[in-house]
Amino acid sequence: MSMPTLVIGKNGKTGRRVDTLLQIAGYRTRAVSRSTDIAFDWQQPEGWLEAMQGCGSAYVCFQPDLAVPAASHAIAEFIRLARQAGIRHIVLLSGRGEAGAQHAERLVMASGLEWNIVRASWFAQNFSEGILIDGVLNGQVVLPAGDIPEPFVDTDDIAAVAFACLTQPALVNQVFEVTGPQLLTLRDCVDVLSDITGNSIEFVPVSAEDFLQGLRQQGQPEDVLWLMNELFTVVMDGRNSRVANGVEKALGRPATSFRDYALKAARAGAWASPAAVATV
Template identity: 50%
Template sequence: MTSTTAPSTTAVHVLGATGKTGHRVISRLEQAGVPVVGRSRRSTPPFDWQDRSTWAPAIAGATALYVAYVPDLAVDGAPEDVAELVTLARVAGVEHVVLLSGRGEANARRAELVLEESGLEWTVVRASWFMQNFSEGALRDGVLSGMVALPAGHVPEPFVDLDDVADLVVAALTDPALRGRVHEVTGPQALTFTEVAEVIATTTGREVGYLAMDPEEFRAVLTAEAGADYADMLTDLCLEVFDGRNVHPVDGVQAALGRPARSLAEFARDAAAAGAWG
C-alpha cells in the first residue's frame, strides 16, 4: 500500500515519487506487496531537495530509501546534499539506501563515495542516459518538432530503458544479495543521436532528425528558454559525458536481473503504442 501522508514503519520511502524513476519504483513495490511511501514536493510531509528542513520529516519511519537527486548529481553541491541526507538517515534509523547515479559523471562519483563510506547498507544504480528522455523528458519536444538539438556531437551512447532501471532498483531494495555494489546499467547497443532519431522516425512515421549544436550556442538558447542554472547544468553535463568515456555498453542489467537489457527499438515501439508522441 502506498502512502503520501501517514507516518510509516518498516517501509521504503521513495524520494522523488513523481519523477521518471520514482513512480515506476513505487508501482513495482506495490505490486510486490512491499510497504512504500512516496515523498515529493506535493506529499505530506513534503520532500524538496531545495529545502533541507523537509528532509528529516520525509524520511521518518523509513527502513530503506530510494534516492534520485534533482536535477542531477552532476550539479555543484549534490555530494554535500547527499552527505546531509545520509547523516539524517543514520539518525532516523534507516538501514539501506539505494542511490540513482549517472554514468561517467565525476560529481556523481563523489556522491556515490559519500554513500559507500556512510556506514549504512548501500546500493548504487549507475545509469547511462535514459531512453525516456525522448518520450517523457527534455528531448520529447525535439522529437515532436522534428529536430532533437543537443551539444552531444556524434558520440554513441548506450541509452538505457527506465523500466530496466526501475526493475533493478526494486531488486536492490528487496534482495540483500545486491547490496554493497555499484550496478552500472546501459542498453545493449550504443547509438548516436542521429541513429536514435532514425529509429524513432521509422517507428512513428514522423520526420525526426538530430542537430549537433555548438555548446555555447546551445547554452545561450537554453538560458533564454529555461534559465541559466538549467542551461549550465545540461550543457556542462553534455560536455563531460559525451567525450567518448561512455560509448561501451555494459551487462549490468543481465548480471543483476538475469535477463537482457531492453533495446531502443523495443522502447520506441512501446512508447509509440502508448501515445508518447501522439
C-alpha cells in the same frame, strides 16, 4: 521489508516506476516530492527528517543531477539524517563518468549503512518523457554531440534493478552499472524514432554554446544550464561509449534495446500529441 521504503522523486522518471513496482509486489512505500503532503525538497533539508521517519530503506534520486556542485553536500546531509531516522539501506541512482556523482557514490558506500549504487547511462525516456519530447513531436531534435555513441538505457530497466536491490538481500552492497545493449548516437536514436513513429524527424547539430543560449532564452535555471554545459562539453566525450552488464547482472535478463523501448513508448501513445508529455 516491514517498514516503508522512502522513494524520492514520486513523479520522476525512475521514482514513480520504483514506487509502482514496490506497491505491486505488496511492499509499503512513502513516495515523496515537493508537492506531496509530507514534502521532500532537495533545497530544504529542514524537512527531510520528517519524510524519513519510520522508513527502513530509501531510493534516492537527486535533482537535478549528482554532477552539480551542491550534490555531494546534500547527499552527506541526507546520509546523516537517514542514520538518525533509522534508515538501514540506501539505493542511490547515479550517473556515469561524472566526478560529482562518483564523490556522492563514495559517500554512500562509506556511510556504514547497507547500500547499492545504480549507475545509469542516458535515459531513453528523455525522448518520450523529458527534454527531447518537444523536438520529437515537432520533427526537429536540436542538440550538440550528435555523433558520440551512448548505450541509452530504458528507465523501466533502471527501476527493475533498483527494485531488485531494495528487495533481494543477496544484492546489497554492490554497484550495478546499467545501460542499454548497444551503442547509438543521438542521430541514430532520431532515425529509429522516425522509423517507428512514421514521422520525419530531423537531427539538427548545434554547438554547445548555441544550445545553452537557447535554454537560457527559455528561462531554464542556472543549475540546469550548468548541468547541460557539463554534459555536452565534458561528459559526452566518448568516456561512456561502452556497454555495461548491470541489468543482466541484477535481473538475469538482457537490457531493453532502444528500438524495443521506442516501440513500447509508441504503443503507449507517447508521441501521439503534445498532450502526451509526461511530468519530468
